[in-house]
Amino acid sequence: MDEKVYDDGMSIRREVLGDEYVDNAMRNADDFNKDFQQFVTEYCWGACWGRGALDRKQRSLINISMLAAMGRWEEFELHFNGALNNGCSLDQVKDALFHVAVYAGIPAGVSAFKNARRILAEREGKA
Amino acid sequence: MDEKVYDDGMSIRREVLGDEYVDNAMRNADDFNKDFQQFVTEYCWGACWGRGALDRKQRSLINISMLAAMGRWEEFELHFNGALNNGCSLDQVKDALFHVAVYAGIPAGVSAFKNARRILAEREGKA
Amino acid sequence: MDEKVYDDGMSIRREVLGDEYVDNAMRNADDFNKDFQQFVTEYCWGACWGRGALDRKQRSLINISMLAAMGRWEEFELHFNGALNNGCSLDQVKDALFHVAVYAGIPAGVSAFKNARRILAEREGKA
Amino acid sequence: MDEKVYDDGMSIRREVLGDEYVDNAMRNADDFNKDFQQFVTEYCWGACWGRGALDRKQRSLINISMLAAMGRWEEFELHFNGALNNGCSLDQVKDALFHVAVYAGIPAGVSAFKNARRILAEREGKA
Amino acid sequence: MDEKVYDDGMSIRREVLGDEYVDNAMRNADDFNKDFQQFVTEYCWGACWGRGALDRKQRSLINISMLAAMGRWEEFELHFNGALNNGCSLDQVKDALFHVAVYAGIPAGVSAFKNARRILAEREGKA
Amino acid sequence: MDEKVYDDGMSIRREVLGDEYVDNAMRNADDFNKDFQQFVTEYCWGACWGRGALDRKQRSLINISMLAAMGRWEEFELHFNGALNNGCSLDQVKDALFHVAVYAGIPAGVSAFKNARRILAEREGKA
Numbered sequence: 001m002d003e004k005v006y007d008d009g010m011s012i013r014r015e016v017l018g019d020e021y022v023d024n025a026m027r028n029a030d031d032f033n034k035d036f037q038q039f040v041t042e043y044c045w046g047a048c049w050g051r052g053a054l055d056r057k058q059r060s061l062i063n064i065s066m067l068a069a070m071g072r073w074e075e076f077e078l079h080f081n082g083a084l085n086n087g088c089s090l091d092q093v094k095d096a097l098f099h100v101a102v103y104a105g106i107p108a109g110v111s112a113f114k115n116a117r118r119i120l121a122e123r124e125g126k127a
Numbered sequence: 128m129d130e131k132v133y134d135d136g137m138s139i140r141r142e143v144l145g146d147e148y149v150d151n152a153m154r155n156a157d158d159f160n161k162d163f164q165q166f167v168t169e170y171c172w173g174a175c176w177g178r179g180a181l182d183r184k185q186r187s188l189i190n191i192s193m194l195a196a197m198g199r200w201e202e203f204e205l206h207f208n209g210a211l212n213n214g215c216s217l218d219q220v221k222d223a224l225f226h227v228a229v230y231a232g233i234p235a236g237v238s239a240f241k242n243a244r245r246i247l248a249e250r251e252g253k254a
Numbered sequence: 255m256d257e258k259v260y261d262d263g264m265s266i267r268r269e270v271l272g273d274e275y276v277d278n279a280m281r282n283a284d285d286f287n288k289d290f291q292q293f294v295t296e297y298c299w300g301a302c303w304g305r306g307a308l309d310r311k312q313r314s315l316i317n318i319s320m321l322a323a324m325g326r327w328e329e330f331e332l333h334f335n336g337a338l339n340n341g342c343s344l345d346q347v348k349d350a351l352f353h354v355a356v357y358a359g360i361p362a363g364v365s366a367f368k369n370a371r372r373i374l375a376e377r378e379g380k381a
Numbered sequence: 382m383d384e385k386v387y388d389d390g391m392s393i394r395r396e397v398l399g400d401e402y403v404d405n406a407m408r409n410a411d412d413f414n415k416d417f418q419q420f421v422t423e424y425c426w427g428a429c430w431g432r433g434a435l436d437r438k439q440r441s442l443i444n445i446s447m448l449a450a451m452g453r454w455e456e457f458e459l460h461f462n463g464a465l466n467n468g469c470s471l472d473q474v475k476d477a478l479f480h481v482a483v484y485a486g487i488p489a490g491v492s493a494f495k496n497a498r499r500i501l502a503e504r505e506g507k508a
Numbered sequence: 509m510d511e512k513v514y515d516d517g518m519s520i521r522r523e524v525l526g527d528e529y530v531d532n533a534m535r536n537a538d539d540f541n542k543d544f545q546q547f548v549t550e551y552c553w554g555a556c557w558g559r560g561a562l563d564r565k566q567r568s569l570i571n572i573s574m575l576a577a578m579g580r581w582e583e584f585e586l587h588f589n590g591a592l593n594n595g596c597s598l599d600q601v602k603d604a605l606f607h608v609a610v611y612a613g614i615p616a617g618v619s620a621f622k623n624a625r626r627i628l629a630e631r632e633g634k635a
Numbered sequence: 636m637d638e639k640v641y642d643d644g645m646s647i648r649r650e651v652l653g654d655e656y657v658d659n660a661m662r663n664a665d666d667f668n669k670d671f672q673q674f675v676t677e678y679c680w681g682a683c684w685g686r687g688a689l690d691r692k693q694r695s696l697i698n699i700s701m702l703a704a705m706g707r708w709e710e711f712e713l714h715f716n717g718a719l720n721n722g723c724s725l726d727q728v729k730d731a732l733f734h735v736a737v738y739a740g741i742p743a744g745v746s747a748f749k750n751a752r753r754i755l756a757e758r759e760g761k762a
Contacts, residue, residue, distance in 0.1 A: 053218035091180035307472035599688035
């Protein structure tokens with residue numbers, strides 16, 4: 001493990017997903033998944049998100065589009081929240097979901113809008 | 128067909144993909160695919176790309192990432208060229224391809240980098 | 255928007271999915287998804303389903319097969335109901351699901367049969 | 382192996398794909414793939430295509446749509462030829478490819494139309 | 509149906525998935541899915557799992573990796589249990605899930621670990 | 636970068652893919668892809684392949700199966716060669732490709748067998 005990359009990754013992960021989510025993930029890690037948690041933090045959040053040429057909004061828009069296109073709905077929820085945490089407006093995420101519908105097919109778009117509306121309602125419930 | 132949406136779509140398509148490509152596509156259209164050409168121009172370039180909340184660079188970054196994730200390499204080539212035409216820097220497309228590698232798997236990233244380098248070499252040959 | 259294509263799309267959508275479903279979708283549309291609802295009605299149900307060379311049974315069989323192959327299970331439910339509404343027999347949808355199992359893999363087939371049986375039971379409960 | 386199912390499969394495979402293609406596949410089979418050739422003939426062409434509730438045109442339309450949606454272009458070529466051999470009209474396969482574009486995304490549709498036009502030109506060259 | 513292949517398939521299926529699961533599947537089969545149940549048993553468990561060059565652990569590791577990569581989570585659950593029934597250690601399935609995360613993308617890995625932990629907890633609850 | 640993990644990754648990568656391939660990849664790396672080359676070596680070959688619970692044959696069988704299932708044919712070629720370099724027998728890779736055909740669909744299996752035969756012929760040509 002490169003500690004500098006890991007630490008940078010942990011900071012970015014916390015800023016994008018929120019402390020509550022990350023604290024929960026770390027606390028629940030056990031022998032079976034704790035090195036995977038570390039792997040994700042270092043490579044995904046440190047070595048990839050830590051690169052310098054795109055801002056976080058752009059990364060979030062890329063991610064929610066790819067995740068919807070591939071039907072990875074559990075991670076879509078995480079990163080849709082991340083997109084809003086990173087300051088994407090509702091109109092921006094909506095336009096990204098139109099790209100999903102056109103380039104990955106209407107069914108991916110329909111499920112993406114349905115998930116997005118559920119997540120938005122849950123965020124309002126918490127606010 | 129909504130002529131306004133179609134005309135807007137045709138303008139955007141020409142600006143992103145270049146007149147040479149679009150002239151070629153229109154000239155080669157025959158009975159079998161000409162209504163599909165029209166459909167793509169109106170639906171994809173007019174009704175989707177014509178929306179107002181994201182700029183063209185952001186749309187290009189979303190598209191090349193989704194296309195690589197889904198393994199749609201013919202369209203990846205088109206939109207990778209479009210991303211550069213829209214002003215994305217090499218460092219920005221590179222960072223997007225890192226997201227592809229991490230979120231859609233290393234093999235998608237490897238093929239994306241390989242295609243990207245071939246396209247970059249071809250653009251240099253033409254310049 | 256092309257109003258003629260939209261209106262045709264709305265008629266077809268109602269005939270395939272039922273008034274109850276469509277009324278519900280329209281009533282629940284809000285600022286976030288109402289233009290997407292319109293987009294789906296015009297392009298998917300009008301410009302695609304409204305074409306003339308295939309009948310509705312054939313379109314339904316194509317759709318349930320593609321949706322199962324891609325693992326788009328929310329939309330599979332919608333279109334499996336649509337296939338039965340369009341008059342496909344149980345033996346016909348069953349044969350289509352065999353194609354799914356063979357061409358998209360046994361797991362797609364297993365999930366398709368499982369979803370199909372659940373939907374059939376729900377339709378019997380309503381009848 | 383169930384010889385009856387295998388023999389039925391071989392007949393259907395020959396009728397759909399043509400004797401030339403199947404003779405070639407059988408002649409080229411070696412130790413590495415000959416039991417796979419047999420498996421495909423029995424399982425795919427006998428036990429699946431040999432079922433009774435859909436005619437061959439409908440099976441072909443289902444297959445070319447699924448294959449394009451999944452990006453299986455080698456097999457798409459085979460089954461697009463099969464669809465025409467089975468009597469599907471150009472307008473019917475065109476409408477199926479519109480479903481691909483809408484439900485599996487424009488890039489799948491674009492590649493499907495491009496492959497279809499190449500195959501049509503090759504068939505004309507042979508005729 | 510080749511009765512010998514079917515019977516071999518049924519034995520293997522019972523050994524990998526457990527009698528309880530298979531008895532349940534057979535008892536619940538109805539007119540709609542009973543020939544599909546037979547088809548799966550003969551071709552998948554007999555003609556494929558019954559081949560001789562790989563042991564069952566190796567087949568299970570291949571299957572859970574492919575199923576996670578393709579997002580077939582219902583069948584993933586079945587075969588993750590099968591992998592443990594076949595004697596794969598926790599460290600072995602964990603290493604396979606690392607391959608999923610790297611080759612099919614982090615989101616496939618995250619969902620695979622999440623599903624795996626739920627299944628492990630359920631097995632402990634039963635033990 | 637963790638130098639230890641990188642160095643382990645480089646050793647494993649050379650042993651699996653051969654010095655000729657890796658030397659070529661390193662020599663051709665330029666500003667656009669050299670940090671991606673490093674990322675792949677550390678993350679994929681070091682942190683994933685370097686784990687201890689599966690031997691290299693098992694990792695290769697997992698990889699060729701996932702790559703065929705996802706249609707990543709460029710990387711399939713690399714890892715099919717790797718599987719043979721790692722000592723998998725022809726009968727073992729053949730059995731793995733049967734799992735691909737059954738679990739990811741016949742078209743994935745057909746393309747996998749076709750690619751495999753081409754690669755085997757090329758290896759014989761070199762030997």
